[in-house]
Amino acid sequence: xxxxxxNSRDPAKVALAYTPDTRWRNRSEFLNGRAEVEDFLTRKWAxxxxxxxxxEIWAHxxxxxxxxxxxxxxxxxGEWFRAHGNENWEFDAFGYMxxxxxxxxxxxxxxxxxxxxxxxxxxxxxDHPGLTELGL
Numbered sequence: 734x735x736x737x738x739x740n741s742r743d744p745a746k747v748a749l750a751y752t753p754d755t756r757w758r759n760r761s762e763f764l765n766g767r768a769e770v771e772d773f774l775t776r777k778w779a780x781x782x783x784x785x786x787x788x789e790i791w792a793h794x795x796x797x798x799x800x801x802x803x804x805x806x807x808x809x810x811g812e813w814f815r816a817h818g819n820e821n822w823e824f825d826a827f828g829y830m831x832x833x834x835x836x837x838x839x840x841x842x843x844x845x846x847x848x849x850x851x852x853x854x855x856x857x858x859x860d861h862p863g864l865t866e867l868g869l
Contacts, residue, residue, distance in 0.1 A: 735800075736788040737856040744774035752829045759835045781806035783813075785849035787857060789864045791819070798822045803869050805842070805849045813847060814839045817869070 738747050748771040757764040757773075764773055778784055786804035793799070800820045807813045818837035825831045848867055851858050 736786055736802075739786050739788075740784075740854065740856055742778045742784060742854050744771045744778070747771075747774055750830055751833070752825055752831045755829075755831055755833065757833045757835070759833070760837050780808070782809070783807045783853060785851065785853060785857070787849065787861075787864050787867075787869075796824045798824075801864065803849075803864055805847055813842045813844055815842050815846075815848075815869075816840075 735750070738750060741747070748767045751767055751770055753767055755764075755766060755770060757770060759773065762773065764770055781804075784804060784806045786802060788800050788802040791799040791801050798821075800822065802816075802818050802820065804816050805813065806816070816837050816839045818835055820836075821832075821834045822830050823832040848869075849857075849861075851861060
């Protein structure tokens with residue numbers, strides 16, 4: 734569900750999955766609350782054009798999940814990147830994400846090296862391979 738929501742590129746919709754006082758670290762940015770998350774996602778997707786994401790659960794416990802992910806995007810100059818990252822999530826008693834820590838590295842790729850080519854803004858197709866199947 735998180736992958737599909739993020740692939741929608743709808744900041745307001747995505748922000749609703751988090752507690753009103755959610756705390757984030759995303760790369761070197763520290764965010765507090767849904768409003769900051771929505772603003773961050775608006776800026777992110779304005780800069781990261783062509784964004785497509787695949788997430789994979791790495792480990793979980795009662796209220797925490799570790800996720801690994803990759804997403805592809807290009808900048809305004811048309812240069813493509815594949816971002817590789819890990820997230821640690823902590824949920825409240827109602828299932829909303831209260832804490833998110835994301836560590837992300839971007840790798841420059843050519844357009845020919847892209848692996849995520851379904852229509853932008855839509856969920857990954859059911860028959861599209863995941864990260865493990867792609868060797869990522």
